[in-house]
Amino acid sequence: MMRMLTRRDFIRFSALAAGAIAVGGGLAGCASGDVLRVGTKIDVPGFGFQNPESGNIEGFEVDIARELAARIKGDPNKLEVTGVNVTTRGIMLDNGTLDATLATFTITEARKKSYNFSQPYFTDHIGVLVKKDAGITELADLDGKTVGVASSATTRDKLTQAGDEIGIHMQFAEYATYPEIKIALVTGRVDAFSVDRSILMGYLDDSTMLLDAQFAPQEYGIATKKTNTELAGQIDDALQDMMDDGTLAALEEKWGLEDA
Structure with a gap:
């Protein structure tokens, strides 16, 4: 099952969250053409998370990246993984530091104008995390409240639409x-934390809970630079093969995501 953050992990990891950490193939931006340079999250347990003990980045999306390296470059170790966040994942594609991003990157029509996206490899829904003692039990209770969201994410617009539908x-x-x-959220600067539910699962603890409400399906795709159509095709073909031969389903089960 997906590993939840302990208090010790959370404190240690928070100091690293803003950084971009490269593993597996040298320093970011210095890889040869024989290495697939992929950006993944380092703050999403189960998808892309920097293990506080080993320093390694691990998770579902990291394992997909290894499979891509094996199928495209002929060796799963011909991979360079760099930590990204919602702000840097697009910038590092634009400036050529990365070949692809596998970073809970939701496919949208607007984003398709800037990047090539593979077919979806995972579908999630937006959720809301709150403190148990906040008296918030449903979406309507967020009326007048402050919600913490990630910069450049689709969450704010989707949550606003959901609020408009019920008049809050x-x-x-x-x-x-x-x-x-x-x-x-913990310090009371926001009343709720909203992002995709599978991401929120990694931030659950004894003092918080997920609301039952879930909405706005989020399809994750692998993004590449708009001009790199050859790699986009290779990634889509490899991803389809992973779906056909059961590899993708096996990785979902490995990381406790099959029921997400």
Whole structure:
């Protein structure tokens, strides 16, 4: 099952959250053409998380990246993984530091204008995390409350739409990383933490709970630079093969995501 953050992990990891850490193939931006340079999250347990003990980045999306390296480059070790967040994952594609991003990157029509996206490899829904003692039990209770969201994410717009449908209005505070939002929730600077439910699962603890409400399906895709159509095709073919031969389903089960 997906590993939840302990208090010790959370404190140690928060100090690293803003950084971009490269593993597996040298320093970011210095890889040869024989190495696939992929950006993944380092703050999403189960998807892309920097293990506080080993320093390694691990998770579902990291394992997909290894499979891509094996199928495209002929060796799973011909991979360079660099930690990214919602702000840097696109910038590092644009400036050529990365070949692809596998970083809970939701496919949208607007984003398709800037990047090539693979077919979806995972579908999630937006959720809301709150403190158990906050008296918030449903979406309607967020009326007039402040919700912490990630900068450049689709969450704010989707949550606003959901609020409009039931006649409530929320304030928003944007943060660069998920640990920052969790800290803001714990310290009372925001009343709720909203992002995809599978991401929120990694930030559950004894003092918080997920609301039953879930909405706005989020399809994750592998993004590449718009001009790199050859790699985009290779990634999509490899991903389809992973679906056909059961590899993708096996990785979902490995990381406790099959029922997400």
